[in-house]
Amino acid sequence: MLIFTYDKSFDGLLSAVFEAYSRKQFPDMLLEEGASLPLFYHEIISIVSDSEKSDRVWKGLKKKLDETALKQLMACWLSELPEVDMLLFRYIRKTIDNQRSIELNFGDPDVLEVVKISRKVIHERLRLLQFIRFQKTGDDTYFAPMEPQFNVLPLAIDHFRDRFADQKWLIYDLKRKYGYYYDLHEVTEVTFPDLENHHITGKLNEALLAEDEKVFQKLWKTYFKAIAIKERINPRLHKHNMPVRYWKHLTEKQ
Numbered sequence: 001m002l003i004f005t006y007d008k009s010f011d012g013l014l015s016a017v018f019e020a021y022s023r024k025q026f027p028d029m030l031l032e033e034g035a036s037l038p039l040f041y042h043e044i045i046s047i048v049s050d051s052e053k054s055d056r057v058w059k060g061l062k063k064k065l066d067e068t069a070l071k072q073l074m075a076c077w078l079s080e081l082p083e084v085d086m087l088l089f090r091y092i093r094k095t096i097d098n099q100r101s102i103e104l105n106f107g108d109p110d111v112l113e114v115v116k117i118s119r120k121v122i123h124e125r126l127r128l129l130q131f132i133r134f135q136k137t138g139d140d141t142y143f144a145p146m147e148p149q150f151n152v153l154p155l156a157i158d159h160f161r162d163r164f165a166d167q168k169w170l171i172y173d174l175k176r177k178y179g180y181y182y183d184l185h186e187v188t189e190v191t192f193p194d195l196e197n198h199h200i201t202g203k204l205n206e207a208l209l210a211e212d213e214k215v216f217q218k219l220w221k222t223y224f225k226a227i228a229i230k231e232r233i234n235p236r237l238h239k240h241n242m243p244v245r246y247w248k249h250l251t252e253k254q
Helices: 010-023 051-064 067-078 084-097 109-131 153-163 197-201 211-227 235-241 244-249
Strands: 002-006 029-032 043-046 141-146 168-173 178-182 187-190
Touching: 002 010, 010 051, 010 067, 010 084, 029 084, 051 067, 051 084, 067 084, 067 109, 067 153, 084 109, 109 153, 109 244, 141 244, 153 168, 153 178
Parallel strands: 002 029, 002 043, 141 168
Antiparallel strands: 168 178, 178 187
């Protein structure tokens, strides 16, 4: 068994593809550096992420796959599912080795799996847009915590930058401990080594909230209760349309 170890980044995966073709050795398993090794293997090759190599692989894929297929590939990577890297490695290898594009060959189990996973990730992005809730702070920055099932924040940032271009905001993934901050000019990825309570729970201390934010939260809760028709309440349908895992960050559910 041949094992490639890498830094578990997308650039690292593409670098692994480049190295595999350069060496004419293709891995049976991809593992993160430092991960536990299987009991039996015959060789381990450590892959160093190289932007030049990964760019060459990506440019090659752009020549053989259309924009939709490239987005599906990226969405699949952001699923963070176990062994998704090996799935994508096989998908990329088939793309490179075939003269014709494989993206519509749904008889291939790897192609079909990539499409299925990417659809789930894209749907999770839609959920994020639907259920994100901002809290206005005293310095007029809008803070929104989130804990999506998949790592979909990179897929949604363009939407928020276009939609809220006149507001400062910070969207933070509590699960993955990183976020994006918009300062009215550019979007910057941020992390907080010294975590405050709101970086863990997603709930801002009342002392940090703007005065009108407290009023708006109260109004929103009142409105949410007022529009509910008791005779038509359907808890099962409600949970289907608004999954329970989002409730902890919804103002109307507090």
